[in-house]
Amino acid sequence: MWDIRRLHTLRTVAARGSITAAAQSLALTAGAVSQQLSALRNEVGVDLLRPDGRTVALTEAGRVLLEHADGIFAAVHQAENAVAAVKGTVGAALTLAALPSTVARIVAPALTALGSHHPQLTVTCLVTDQAQLRELTLGTVDVVLGQRYHHLPDTAPRGIDVTPLLDDPLLVVTAADQGDERPVALRELATHNLAVPPPTTDCGQAVQHACQQAGFTPTARYLTADIAAQLTLAQAGLATALVPRTAIAPDTPGIRKVPIGDHPILRRLFAATRHTGTANPTTAAVVAALDAAARRDSTTYLP
Structure with missing residues (x-):
């Protein structure tokens, strides 16, 4: 099963446009972000990002993965809210x-x-x-x-x-x-x-x-x-x-x-x-x- 934290890292890199910017947003080092992306690439078995000038862009596989990742994160938030509603506090x-x-x-x-x-x-x-x-x-x-x-x-x-x-x-x-x-x-x-x-x-x-x-x-x-x-x-x-x-x-x-x-x-x-x-x-x-x-x-x- 893919690590949801690595999916979040990929999502953040895609939104920020670079590994450096994503690292700043995630309060991580650029090296730590790169390691998470490499691990996710190995899990998926295909390149998810490609160089785009001084930034990076999603490959077709990366784009498809993130389309599904949006649903995954929505389900996680739904689960968090459902538990919070049961607690009622x-x-x-x-x-x-x-x-x-x-x-x-x-x-x-x-x-x-x-x-x-x-x-x-x-x-x-x-x-x-x-x-x-x-x-x-x-x-x-x-x-x-x-x-x-x-x-x-x-x-x-x-x-x-x-x-x-x-x-x-x-x-x-x-x-x-x-x-x-x-x-x-x-x-x-x-x-x-x-x-x-x-x-x-x-x-x-x-x-x-x-x-x-x-x-x-x-x-x-x-x-x-x-x-x-x-x-x-x-x-x-x-x-x-x-x-x-x-x-x-x-x-x-x-x-x-x-x-x-x-x-x-x-x-x-x-x-x-x-x-x-x-x-x-x-x-x-x-x-x-x-x-x-x-x-x-x-x-x-x-x-």
Whole structure:
């Protein structure tokens, strides 16, 4: 019988693109990863990887094997969840991946509530805006707090369950003395110097899409995905920023923040878990805490 750990190693190498990157992800040496791959190749009796420039790629046999491996890992997760459901208790450890812009208003309150209700649970939080759902499918994380902008199709990868949390509008942020509290028509920003994320990001694409719908191409004077930098530029009166509401601390000084009145830009926050037929009490507890924190934030916000 093939060693499932070696299958996981092959899967990780295929996803990361190189043995070195896979070794870093698995907290192993490159030599240890190579040894596991060689042992799996001997077990299977055929090459599973081939050189592809500076990276590696699956052979046809490797691709077929991984197609079946997905089902094997899904069955393992199903078995783990079934046993956890029989136990009926929240476990001791879980890894959550979350966007930096959600930490203050959603993640921190959720983890505080979990600490009160489930003190035995230790949550490791990976704060990143890169490829969270891929980490979920690889088993590196257990729950993802992710985002999808409204202009993108509402689809989830195969084997992923998504729980909607919050529709989070982008607000127009300027220096405190620039304008009143009325909603702003997006077309009014056509002459503004904007601080927005690069167009290679989901948020940057959403801003571009909405501005084009409003009839203009935005003037991006400052390109940065760093929300703290965007707010600093707005505070200084150097730029107008478009920032998700939950990414702005309510007591941030020196800024004016108002909604977009005609072409709202929404990011939809969600919690994602691996799909299994049986609910896992631990992931369910974390998703419920994130949902409660998102609802609380939504109802307490005063625009």
